[in-house]
Amino acid sequence: GRELAPRLANRTEDQVKAVQIVFQNPDSALNRSHSIRHILSRALKRLGGLTGKALDTRLEELVRSVRLTDRHLAVKPRQLSGGLKQRVAIARAFAGEPRIVVCDEPTSALDVSVQAAILNLLADLQSKQDVSYIFISHDLGVVRYLSDKIAVLYLGRIMEFGPSEAVFSGPHHPYTEALLSAVPKLDRTESARIRLDGEIPSAANPPTGCVFHTRCPRKIGAICETQEPELIEAEPGHTIRCHIPFEELARLQKPTAVEPA
Numbered sequence: 224g225r226e227l228a229p230r231l232a233n234r235t236e237d238q239v240k241a242v243q244i245v246f247q248n249p250d251s252a253l254n255r256s257h258s259i260r261h262i263l264s265r266a267l268k269r270l271g272g273l274t275g276k277a278l279d280t281r282l283e284e285l286v287r288s289v290r291l292t293d294r295h296l297a298v299k300p301r302q303l304s305g306g307l308k309q310r311v312a313i314a315r316a317f318a319g320e321p322r323i324v325v326c327d328e329p330t331s332a333l334d335v336s337v338q339a340a341i342l343n344l345l346a347d348l349q350s351k352q353d354v355s356y357i358f359i360s361h362d363l364g365v366v367r368y369l370s371d372k373i374a375v376l377y378l379g380r381i382m383e384f385g386p387s388e389a390v391f392s393g394p395h396h397p398y399t400e401a402l403l404s405a406v407p408k409l410d411r412t413e414s415a416r417i418r419l420d421g422e423i424p425s426a427a428n429p430p431t432g433c434v435f436h437t438r439c440p441r442k443i444g445a446i447c448e449t450q451e452p453e454l455i456e457a458e459p460g461h462t463i464r465c466h467i468p469f470e471e472l473a474r475l476q477k478p479t480a481v482e483p484a
């Protein structure tokens with residue numbers, strides 16, 4: 224998250240319009256000294272090229288689309304709760320009818336009680352507008368709810384990529400397997416949680432070979448330390464970066480192979 228802003232700073236004006244970002248913390252994204260009306264009107268003018276009556280009409284629509292009301296337009300960000308501020312940030316991102324919205328952990332700074340409402344809002348906006356999300360999150364439950372395709376990253380490398388269903392149903396990359404073992408199951412069945420030992424290495428100075436080898440519970444030997452595995456297509460559209468063949472991962476990860484908790 225923290226690394227995202229500088230990397231996006233050099234975009235052209237058209238890219239700025241096409242790609243918008245909703246940050247983790249709406250406080251740092253909204254100008255504190257302006258009213259919500261000013262913040263959204265400015266975005267509609269700059270990103271949507273609107274003025275006068277057209278701007279007022281669109282402002283009203285935009286405010287309704289994120290389930291805010293006129294009452295919220297007169298106030299400044301600090302007078303709103305975290306969830307309401309995030310709605311303003313989302314409205315601003317949609318002001319220019321973007322093609323892609325990068326959602327960088329958009330609910331992780333919010334109270335658990337309002338997280339679901341914001342996710343529902345994002346899902347709703349996506350189904351109504353012609354927009355794609357790049358949704359960055361550590362919360363696999365949230366990722367599953369919103370994503371069509373999932374990329375699992377470790378130290379900035381894609382370890383697994385595929386349709387959401389395939390990534391969740393497996394076979395999994397050993398890192399994905401460990402992440403999924405920590406997610407509570409809806410059917411309340413228990414499975415052994417895989418704990419990853421050791422510190423996360425620095426992305427600037429990653430381990431040799433497979434970057435996950437210093438913590439991988441399924442490491443198979445020296446090859447993991449010396450050779451970086453390729454991203455291999457295990458099944459159509461589903462790729463995994465691991466020296467263990469796909470069929471072997473499937474065998475190792477069968478539910479019967481998991482020790483009870």
Ligand code: SF4
Nearest residue numbers: 433436439447465466
């Ligand atoms: S290549 Fe080796 S260390 Fe890397 S994920 Fe596969 S088994 Fe683990």
